[in-house]
Amino acid sequence: MTGGAIVSAIIIALILLGGLGFCLSRLGKGGKWED
Amino acid sequence: MAEINRERWTGRAPFIFAAIGSAIGLGNVWRFPYLSYQYGGGVFLIPYIIGLFVLGIPWMMMEFGMGHYFQKGAPGVFAGIGKKWEWLGWWPVLVAFLIVNYYSVVIAWTLRYTLSSLTVSWGMGQAGAKAASDFFFKTILQLSDGPGALGAPVWSTLIALALIWVLLYLVMFRGAKVIGKVSVWLVIIPWVLLVVLIIRGITLPGAVEGLNYYLNPNFADLFKVEIWFAAFSQIAFSLSLGMAGMFAYGSFVTRKSDISNNAAIASFSDTATSFFAGFAVFSLVGFVMQALNIPIDKVAVKSLGLAFVTYPVGISMMPGANALTGVLFFLCLGFLGFTSAYFLAYGGVIAPLMDKLGWTRTKATLTVCIASFVVGILYTTQGGLYWLDIIDRSMSFYGLLITGALACLVVGWGFGAKKLREHLNATSDIKVGAWFDWMIKVVVPAALLFVVIYGGFRNDLAKPYEGYPLWAASMIWVVLVGTLVISFILQSVKTKTEKGGEPK
Numbered sequence: 001m002t003g004g005a006i007v008s009a010i011i012i013a014l015i016l017l018g019g020l021g022f023c024l025s026r027l028g029k030g031g032k033w034e035d
Numbered sequence: 036m037a038e039i040n041r042e043r044w045t046g047r048a049p050f051i052f053a054a055i056g057s058a059i060g061l062g063n064v065w066r067f068p069y070l071s072y073q074y075g076g077g078v079f080l081i082p083y084i085i086g087l088f089v090l091g092i093p094w095m096m097m098e099f100g101m102g103h104y105f106q107k108g109a110p111g112v113f114a115g116i117g118k119k120w121e122w123l124g125w126w127p128v129l130v131a132f133l134i135v136n137y138y139s140v141v142i143a144w145t146l147r148y149t150l151s152s153l154t155v156s157w158g159m160g161q162a163g164a165k166a167a168s169d170f171f172f173k174t175i176l177q178l179s180d181g182p183g184a185l186g187a188p189v190w191s192t193l194i195a196l197a198l199i200w201v202l203l204y205l206v207m208f209r210g211a212k213v214i215g216k217v218s219v220w221l222v223i224i225p226w227v228l229l230v231v232l233i234i235r236g237i238t239l240p241g242a243v244e245g246l247n248y249y250l251n252p253n254f255a256d257l258f259k260v261e262i263w264f265a266a267f268s269q270i271a272f273s274l275s276l277g278m279a280g281m282f283a284y285g286s287f288v289t290r291k292s293d294i295s296n297n298a299a300i301a302s303f304s305d306t307a308t309s310f311f312a313g314f315a316v317f318s319l320v321g322f323v324m325q326a327l328n329i330p331i332d333k334v335a336v337k338s339l340g341l342a343f344v345t346y347p348v349g350i351s352m353m354p355g356a357n358a359l360t361g362v363l364f365f366l367c368l369g370f371l372g373f374t375s376a377y378f379l380a381y382g383g384v385i386a387p388l389m390d391k392l393g394w395t396r397t398k399a400t401l402t403v404c405i406a407s408f409v410v411g412i413l414y415t416t417q418g419g420l421y422w423l424d425i426i427d428r429s430m431s432f433y434g435l436l437i438t439g440a441l442a443c444l445v446v447g448w449g450f451g452a453k454k455l456r457e458h459l460n461a462t463s464d465i466k467v468g469a470w471f472d473w474m475i476k477v478v479v480p481a482a483l484l485f486v487v488i489y490g491g492f493r494n495d496l497a498k499p500y501e502g503y504p505l506w507a508a509s510m511i512w513v514v515l516v517g518t519l520v521i522s523f524i525l526q527s528v529k530t531k532t533e534k535g536g537e538p539k
Contacts, residue, residue, distance in 0.1 A: 001243050005250035008077025012310055015084060020303040026296050026464040027047075 041106050042210045042396075044287050049215025051297055054099075054284060056218040056374030057275045057382065058305035059225075061141060064368060065341040067273065068313035070265050072248050072331075075256030080310075082257070082266035087306055090482050091270040093474040094439065095298040096467065097446055098276060100459045102285030103294050108387035109279040111286075113442075114530070116450045123441055124387070125522035127279035130434035131383025133514070134278065136407050137423045139203070139376050140414040143195035144343065145369040147175060152361025155350060163351030164327060171343045179417040182425065182507040186417030193415045200408045202373070207381045208400045211287040214377060221374045226308070228367035229315055235360055236318030239353065245321020248331055249313050264490045267482050268436075273305055275375060277435030277442070280382025295463035315364075316341065319349040326352040342368060380407065393531035421503065428500055429511040433491060434518065440483040447476030 001009075044050040071079040102108065105115040110124030157163050157170035172178045179186045206217050236242055256262050271277060285294060323334050323345060334345055350361040380403055388399045414423050446455060452472035460466045494500075499508035 002247050002251055004252050005077065005247045008080075008250045008252050009246075012077060012080045012084075015080075016303060016307040016310055020300065020307060023296055023300045023303060023465070029296075029464040 042212065042287055043289055044211050044215045046215070047292070047297070049211075049219060050284070050288060051300055052222045053211075053215050053218040053374075053378070054281075054297060054301035055304045055308075056222045057280060057284065057378030058273065058301050058375075059222070059308045059371055060273075060275070060375035061138075061342070061368060061372045062269075062272055063305065063309040063371065064312045064316060065339060067269060067309035068249060068316045069338075069341060070269055071250075071313060072317065074259075074262040074265050075253040076248065077250045077252040078254055078257050079262060079266060082263045083270065083306070086263075086267045086270040086482075087302060089474060090267060090479050091274050091276070092299055092302045093471055094271075094276050094443065094479050095274055095281060095302055096295050096459060096471070097443060097455065097475050097479075098281035099285035099288070099294045099298050100455050101446055101450070102282035103288050103290075103292075104455070104458050106286050106290075108283040108286060108382070108390050110387050110525070111390045112282050113445065114526075116445060118526075120445055120449065121526040122519075122522040123438065123445060124279070124282070125525040126519060127277055127435065127438040127442070128384055128387050128525075129518040129521055130430045130438060131278040131280060131379045132403075132407070133410075133426055133430045133434075133518070135376055135379035135383070136410040137414045137426060138372065138379065139199050139407060140192065140196055140411050140419065140423065141339070142199050142369055142372040142376060143192050143415070144175060145365045145372060146195045146199065147191060148343065148347075149362055149365040149369060151175075152350065152365055153358055155357050155361060157347055157351065159351050159357065161327075161352075164323075164348045167347040167351060168344050170347065171340075175343070176420055177417045178420055182418050182421035182503060184418050185413075188412055188415040189417065189419075193412065196411055196415055197408060199373075199376070200404045200411075203377050203380060204400060204404045206377050207385065207404075208397055210381075210396050214381060218374055221370050225367045225370040228363050228370070229308070229312055231363055232315040232360070232367065233311065233318070235356070235363075236315045236322070239318060239322035239349075241321045241323075241325025242318035243321060244324055245317040245319065245331075246314065248320070249317035260489065264486055268432075268486045268490060271436060271439065271483065271486070272431065273309060274302060275378060277439030278379060278383050279387065280378045283382035283386035284378070286386070291462055293463045295459050295465045295467055299465060316346075319346060323349045323352065380404070390532055391525070391528065391530055421507070424501065425503065425507060425510050426514060428495075429514040430518075433487065433511070433515050436483045436487045436491075437515075440480040440487070443475050443480045443483075447472070447480075452476050 101112045105112045107115065109127055110121050113124035114121040155163060158166045177189050206214060275281065288294065320331065320334050324331055346364055350357050353360060384403050385399045388394055389396060413419060446452065452475040456467055456471050495511065499505050500511060
């Protein structure tokens with residue numbers, strides 16, 4: 001793969017998985033969910 | 036606020052997976068990777084991520100939040116804002132109904148392809164690669180010359196469609212309780228299948244070349260209006276917004292439960308699924324390019340052809356595990372489509388009917404399944420693909436974008452974006468700031484109307500859509516206006532339930 005494609009893939013994956021990770025880390029912080 | 040008697044998700048995980056399942060669908064596999072390739076590779080993700088934050092997540096929070104606030108599906112929500120707005124809840128219900136009619140037929144094709152993959156019916160090697168296109172258009176669809184030549188239903192597709200609706204009925208007739216539990220599995224299974232397909236794809240010769248096309252950034256494209264139009268429209272389609280269902284899904288959440296974080300999780304999961312599905316698809320595109328020694332513009336990567344022609348070509352040419360790869364790919368597509376189909380049918384249509392007419396779940400589910408199957412017969416005919424394309428343009432483009440823009444305006448200015456934000460922040464893990472108000476009141480509707488005008492009216496009013504005869508292309512407007520008129524008629528029907536959908 002070209003350098004551009006690799007860098008692009010890494011940045012996009014970090015943004016998406018980072019965003020998802022942040023949301024998952026906030027689970028239950030509202031403290032009012034009864035699962 | 037007191038808890039009212041309404042059907043509920045059995046927990047947070049079932050709700051999140053049901054929401055993710057509603058968002059991820061067939062489009063994640065064939066449309067997103069193609070758009071990324073077409074609009075500057077990795078650069079496409081810049082407007083797409085911006086669209087996710089300024090359009091997708093606020094819009095999803097709005098739909099979940101309003102359903103949660105009023106504890107009703109879309110028509111009940113807008114009737115709650117003001118009786119004169121109820122039609123605005125029925126319009127997306129009709130959009131959802133007309134979409135699921137043909138969406139279920141596409142799932143029926145995936146079922147037929149899953150079975151055909153067992154023996155790679157279109158053939159192996161070069162002969163199979165050449166026959167893949169004919170197999171789809173002549174064997175599976177038996178495609179006629181145009182929308183005026185409907186022909187007879189293709190019986191094998193019709194039988195598959197009937198089976199799909201039986202399965203959908205079995206998932207839906209017990210409501211959110213079963214939908215949530217089933218969704219956990221029907222989301223995880225295609226994710227696992229996608230991982231297998233990615234590994235299979237990237238280990239094929241030539242895969243790197245395809246991935247370069249998919250990801251290599253071309254920053255010059257960032258300054259084209261088209262890339263922003265494409266990214267915004269894809270966000271709207273992909274997250275299954277503007278189809279009424281998210282209001283109902285939000286209404287099944289208990290009063291004290293989170294909304295905002297669940298909306299963000301579903302949105303990120305959908306986008307991540309699209310992104311990783313691109314690896315499975317474009318690694319195979321690269322393999323096909325190398326195996327057949329053809330440039331990428333000769334590989335049919337656009338529209339449904341990517342799934343039903345290009346992928347079978349790749350399966351024929353693979354050095355091994357051909358049948359297994361085919362079965363896994365079409366099973367994956369089928370699962371992705373199935374979760375979106377019951378979202379459209381149950382959240383989009385059945386729940387609002389129960390709210391309005393006081394029907395039992397069994398009666399409403401049975402009625403919608405039978406009606407959808409009957410309408411869906413149109414798309415199983417030899418001219419069905421043309422009508423699928425036309426109705427898709429009418430409903431999945433104009434319908435959802437226009438109703439979405441109007442819904443945001445009425446909620447933002449009529450109900451009050453601030454009031455909604457305070458409701459969301461009262462119970463959610465993530466607190467949203469005042470920026471949310473302006474997203475709902477101005478940015479989201481403006482972005483949606485930009486897409487409608489720039490990507491829709493500008494082209495479709497100048498010349499018939501996709502070169503169809505004028506009478507056929509005109510059906511885009513006939514169906515759009517027809518659904519609007521029916522929405523007003525439904526508004527005038529007396530509501531037979533109390534708040535929460537319980538019979539009076």
